[in-house]
Amino acid sequence: MREINVNDLIPVVADMCIDATCNLGDDVIRAYEEAIEREESPQAKEVLKRLLENARIAKEEGMPACQDCGFAVLFVDIGQDVRFVGGDLTEALTEGVRQGYEKGYLRKSIVDKPATERKNTGDNTPPVIHYNIVPGDKVKITFMAKGGGCENMSRVTMLTPAQGLEGIKKAVIERVRESGGNPCPPIKVGVGIGGTFEKAALLAKKALLRKIGEFNPDPEMAAVEKELLEKINNLGIGPMGFGGRITAFSVAIETHPCHIASLPLAINIDCHVSRHKEVEI
């Protein structure tokens, strides 16, 4: 067994919170640049140039690219040969989020008693943590700062097997159309197909971790991703919904076997900044 002290994870998580919110991914920067080239609307082109400039300022000044520094979502893949020592793992990861949001001057956006009091917890905790046990003796932590505006545009829907692939495509396109300028397009569309109600949602969220420009290894699903991306970009919503060619940077589908009676579908939308980082320990 490999021993890992949970306290060593605190600064790792804290740094990831700051890095993800202030330094946008290379794939996002490339997507802005390519979109500036491809966009036909002069107004939309101007928006994209400002977004690229915003990313530069955020990085240079160590400021979050977006004031909504998101819900802290952690995916933790734990090798089964790892033994955690030194305390409670979940508490250590939570402390990492707490320290990162404080040290990085990141906005605290989490409220307790959501249906009633809605009091801000003041430190952006608790995070949502998805643990997964995998072979080996490594720990991989993926941090995602998930914005609230785009999360609100997401949906889980239980289709019937008869609705099939056509029903899936229709539902995804309609969801993006109805979302319009709300989720800060150009968006990323994460699609979870199959599993159960909650599995589909998790698949859709994990799909958002895929880099822009990468497709599903299954050629059939990759073809669906490309078709959906083209159709979404034909909607004309454009950056910020002002009208334009580039409505989405990517569509990423993840699938899982499902029940003979079901066809669960989850659509998780991410805004253009698409903030996530990963570290392997």
Place this chain on the structure above:
Amino acid sequence: MSVIRLTPPLDEETLSKLRIGDHCLISGVLYTARDAAHKRMVEALDRGEELPIDVKGQIIYYAGPAPTPPGKPIGSVGPTTSYRMDPYAPRLMEVGLKGMIGKGPRAKEVVDAMVKYKAVYFAAIGGAAALLAKQVKEAEVVAYEDLGPEAIRRLVVEDFPVVVVNDIYGGDLFVEGVKKYAKEG
């Protein structure tokens, strides 16, 4: 692209000249308020109380900034999604609010209220929060401090860039813009 310069308070003559798609640079005072502050303001009006800020002729920016880092007037501050303020916006226009800044489309009732009360809705670029923070010169909390990022702040801005989405004539940039670039089929 021509640019219109605006300084609140906005009067009717200024508002009558604005059309959807116009690029504007705002200098002067903006008030930030989002979900929780709107709820409190409308509850105050319902109780017959005064608002903590005088909204007459003013512009509310739907935003909750990131914490202020040392040496800067404010942290990153981009717009939040506006439809969540739709249930409250007509009530504030009724008492004199003339401008709103946010992102995303508004409900029909809000667009109708803008025609009725002669107010406009502007969009700022969502997610361009570090860039927009550079246009803010001063910021102070003026009400509901306990709401943290959702407190009402008085900002003094210089050349704050926005686009007119809904004018006082019922126009809607989101509808017109999308129509222009949609390729159905």
